[in-house]
Amino acid sequence: MRCAALLLSLLLAPFAAADLWNDGPYVLHxxxxxxxxxxxxxxxxxxxxxxxxxxxxxxxxxxxTARLNADNPLAPDRLPAVPRWAAISDIHGQAGIFMQLxxxxxxxxxxxxxxxxxxxxxxxxxxxxxxPTVTEALWQVYRLEQQAxxxxxxxxxxxxxxxxxxxxxxxxxxxxxxxxxxQLIGRSYDQLYGADTELGRWxxxxxxxFQLGDTVFLHGGLHPELAQREIDLAAINQTFRRRLGASxxxxxxxxxxxxxxxxxxxxxxxxxxxxxxxxxxxxxxxLARLGARRIVVGHTTQREIVSLYGGRIIGIDAxxxxxxxxxxxxxxxxxxxxxxxxGQRLPLPLGSDDGSAAQAAY
Numbered sequence: 001m002r003c004a005a006l007l008l009s010l011l012l013a014p015f016a017a018a019d020l021w022n023d024g025p026y027v028l029h030x031x032x033x034x035x036x037x038x039x040x041x042x043x044x045x046x047x048x049x050x051x052x053x054x055x056x057x058x059x060x061x062x063x064x065t066a067r068l069n070a071d072n073p074l075a076p077d078r079l080p081a082v083p084r085w086a087a088i089s090d091i092h093g094q095a096g097i098f099m100q101l102x103x104x105x106x107x108x109x110x111x112x113x114x115x116x117x118x119x120x121x122x123x124x125x126x127x128x129x130x131x132p133t134v135t136e137a138l139w140q141v142y143r144l145e146q147q148a149x150x151x152x153x154x155x156x157x158x159x160x161x162x163x164x165x166x167x168x169x170x171x172x173x174x175x176x177x178x179x180x181x182x183q184l185i186g187r188s189y190d191q192l193y194g195a196d197t198e199l200g201r202w203x204x205x206x207x208x209x210f211q212l213g214d215t216v217f218l219h220g221g222l223h224p225e226l227a228q229r230e231i232d233l234a235a236i237n238q239t240f241r242r243r244l245g246a247s248x249x250x251x252x253x254x255x256x257x258x259x260x261x262x263x264x265x266x267x268x269x270x271x272x273x274x275x276x277x278x279x280x281x282x283x284x285x286x287l288a289r290l291g292a293r294r295i296v297v298g299h300t301t302q303r304e305i306v307s308l309y310g311g312r313i314i315g316i317d318a319x320x321x322x323x324x325x326x327x328x329x330x331x332x333x334x335x336x337x338x339x340x341x342x343g344q345r346l347p348l349p350l351g352s353d354d355g356s357a358a359q360a361a362y
Contacts, residue, residue: 022059023135023181027068027198034068034198037185044184062111063095064139067146068198073204075156077233081213082120087340088328089124089160089219089298093131093175095140097341101328104343110336112140114147114155120212122150123299125160125219125267129173130321138199142349156362159208159240160219160298161267166190167203195245205280208240209233209266214293215331221269221297221313224282227289236260272313273300280354283309296329301362305329305338308359311350319362 004323024038027049034049040059049055054067086107091098102108107116127137145155162173169190171178182189193200209218211233216222222231243250243257250256259265271278272295278286287293298317305327307313314336320326329348330337336348353359 005155019180021177022057023062023177024057025055025064025139025185026135026185026192027055029196029198029201038186039181040196042180042184047275048124060136063133064138066139066143066216069202071145072202074205074209075080075158075210075237077207077209077237078211079120079154079156079213082118084116084118084121084330084332085148085215086116086328086330087118087122087124087217087296088315088320088326090126090301090317090319090321091123091131091137092126092129092162093134093137094320094323094326095133095136097320097326098137099140099322100341101326101339104341105328105330105339105345108144113154114144114151116148116151116153119148119320120154120156122210122212122217122294122296122318123155123157124217124254125158126162126298126317126321127157128160128162128166130175131323132175132177134175134178142199142202154360156210156212156217157206158210158217158219159203159206159244159267163203164240164244164267167193167200169245172246182308183344190245204241204244207237209236211290211292214291216292216295218295218297219267220240220265220299221272222266222290222295223264223269223271224286225264227285228281231286231289236266264317267299270300270361272297272308272355273302273361275358277355277358279356280309282311283312287312302359303362305348306359307336307351308346308353309355310352311336 020041025036027036034048036047036055038045051068051070056065109115139155148155153259171189178189239257239260251261294312296314301317301319302315307317316329318327328339337345338348
């Protein structure tokens, strides 16, 4: 026991004494029952939990209070058109900016609860990595999904490349806080989102490509070569769910999964922004194959939300990961808007880009 305590102290030595972290909950479904784990001031706290029970953090206030789902049904591949929707991406552990944007645009109330009725909010990937409030952001989305459903709306979180990275154990981009948390709980960080955890089960039930009316949402993009064959959103989502957490070596043994998880796949592709860019004709062919009007993506950071290819592609990664600013995309009254942190809504021009010039990434 003394050896284990000494080892832990050595592992935590690089972090200053002032770095007293708060985090959680991580709900693990174990053979003897479910347990919630928090870290409060870098001290581990545990509590037995049951399905449907509300969990409230002893040290994080309302930020991570949520009622556990009785189950986690598969997210839809498609939903019919709605009068209003919003999309945001690449939160990257910046839960405060995420909620500030939603409050400013009237989508949540002062307490962070859903206030947008039958509206639909799409998060286009990458809640994980970089910032220090990944857990808070995940539980916020988890809770808002429940509240929106009860109000006749919806929250759809589609997976990004950083979700797939963390779940397979690629932890290069996690905030140092999570190294400490994982050591205190006694699991590697990726195991805190394993298939035996509540958030892990929820993540494995999410979609990777989602179509809402005439708009397709995903993190990276669909490569133009997909226009040469049928694009089956359900099959793409099924493959991602089946292979989430698989190593690169295991993926290499599965041709379809290896392509989908690779650099031309939907969570990594950047060809709407960077050379060799897709042509306008290729984008139009993709949309025709999908039966869609536009594709909304994150992943490639811009200084603001951008409209490319005459409004056929919209890039919504507006740099939230920097921890200083952010934007979200709104569709309301037949108009696309950039929603800003001060509550402003600016019309989004369609733009004259035809794919012939490179778009500068931020």
